[in-house]
Amino acid sequence: MDILQILGIIVPATLVYSAPLILTALGGVFSERSGVVNIGLEGLMIVGAFTAVIFNLFFAQQLGAFTPWLGLAAAMAAGGLFSLIHAAASISFRADQTVSGVAINMLALGSTLFFVKLIYGKAQTDKIPEPFYKTDIPGLSSLPVVGDIFFSDVYFTSILAIVLAGVSWFVLFKMPFGLRIRSVGEHPMAADTMGVNVYKIRYISVFISGLFGGLGGGVYASTVTLDFSHATITGQGFIALAALVFGKWHPIGALGAALFFGFAQSLSIIGSMLPLFKEIPNVYMLIAPYVLTILALAGFIGRADAPKANGIPYIKGKR
Template sequence: MDFMTILEIIISSSLVVAAPLIFTALGGVFSERSGVVNIGLEGLMVIGAFAAIVFNLTFASTFGAATPWVALIAAMAVGGLLSLLHALASITFRADQVVSGVAINFLALGAGLFLVKLIYGKGQTDIIRTEYSFKKVDIPFLSDIPVIGNLFFSRVTYTAYIAIILAFVVWYILYKTPFGLRLRSVGEHPMAADTMGINVTKMRYIGVFLSGLLGGLGGAVYAQSISLDFSHSTITGQGFMALAAMIFGKWNPLGAMGAALFFGFAQSLSIVGSSIPLFENVPSVYLQIAPYVLTILALAGFIGRADAPKALGNPYIKGSR
């Protein structure tokens, strides 16, 4: 296996694995830019993965080839609804935002496993059919470009490029639109935003709800492109890696995307490492822990230089200083 082939395998698998992290990290950016800590990204991915797989298995005969795409919408809806619980506790009732996020994580996993046991009579769902999953494909025309085509546009999923494009869209929304300015203002100085007529509660609800939509989307993409089923081990830390990517990226959509691509590369090694001559003699356990070790090292090296939104984690009480 030559060097270019190895590079093609690593890059294509990194893009596929990074896509769910990018979607979820972008959701975290919306929530935390509005001033609400969202530790519950893991739970949002879990419930999104559950919803997508169950929808896929149930309606595959109805929607045919469009099933995985329609399942994304279902997962986003379920993730959005779950995030509203976090918003209700954190914004309306001013509960501790970290505790609320942790509760979302436990609730999502517990509810998902309970419903799977109830519906399928076992601890995991059936595996979705390959034709109803997000398969690796060659991007038309772009994959024909010499060298670059094989490296970046061959054997990848469409969702990987949708995630990258969405990162630029979110960046534009946050930094170039009135909505983005209002969202960032309630995360930096909610009292000043309030005096300017911005509804702080409404904007924070929107931020958290968007995080639910994108977190559910991330879980659905992971389940339908990598795991192909749902069980207790479908989402194991990916939500926390997305949270780390958001922090590593300094709460900037493009920074979060770059960090997610880095973590996706690390995670892809644990999946394809055994098939690459360079890593074939490395014990598999080392490749499996590599993503989490690199996450810790990245945060340890950069977290001190990342400035969070100033009002992050602080409930806003109208009229208070």
């Protein structure tokens, strides 16, 4: 097996598992850049996955091939609305943001499982009838070498995730709105003095994190699991949180970290096809993403500086 064949296996699998992590990590970047710690990314993914699957099951016959895309839109809306609970607790009521995020995770899992059992009488939904399918990206798949590796037999959602990372970088670092987000995360009092509404910007940023988190969960459910249960989202939100820290709260850094963790997650599926990994027992491949997450953060967290006001509730007029 030559290097191009190996890359042809690794890259598409990595993109599949990275896309939900990229999207969710981008949401965390917006929230934490504004000064609001969002431990609730896991919960936002759960809500997004649940919404995308239920929407697909209910409307597939009427909407046909449009169903998974509209399901993602519904997942984004659900994630955004759900994130407002965290925004209200953290910004308006100045609750401990870590505790609020943990509560969001617990509430998301408990409420979605309640509705699944209420609707289906069991703890797991049926398989969705209209999932996303792998395809060749028109035009790009015909490029020499890179076309076969990066743009053939991939999901559109994987390419979308990478594009949105670039868009997020542009918004945060090249637009006035991004400057306001970063200013309230670094020095909210100075931003307030300059006329920036700190509370409004933080609410919007947390809402954006909900949109991305819901989208990430919807993509995972629509491309990987194809149903919803208590085990649909099992740590992906926390891995996305690790990706944004590992990426230094920067969209492109989060993209790179999410690709690394996505590769680690894909090893349990593609490891047996790769010469270097095929002799390793599958159980080690299954725990690889979590071990690599811990090792990466243990060696890197001390050199990663969060926004200065991250996790600190803002009280107008108080230093």
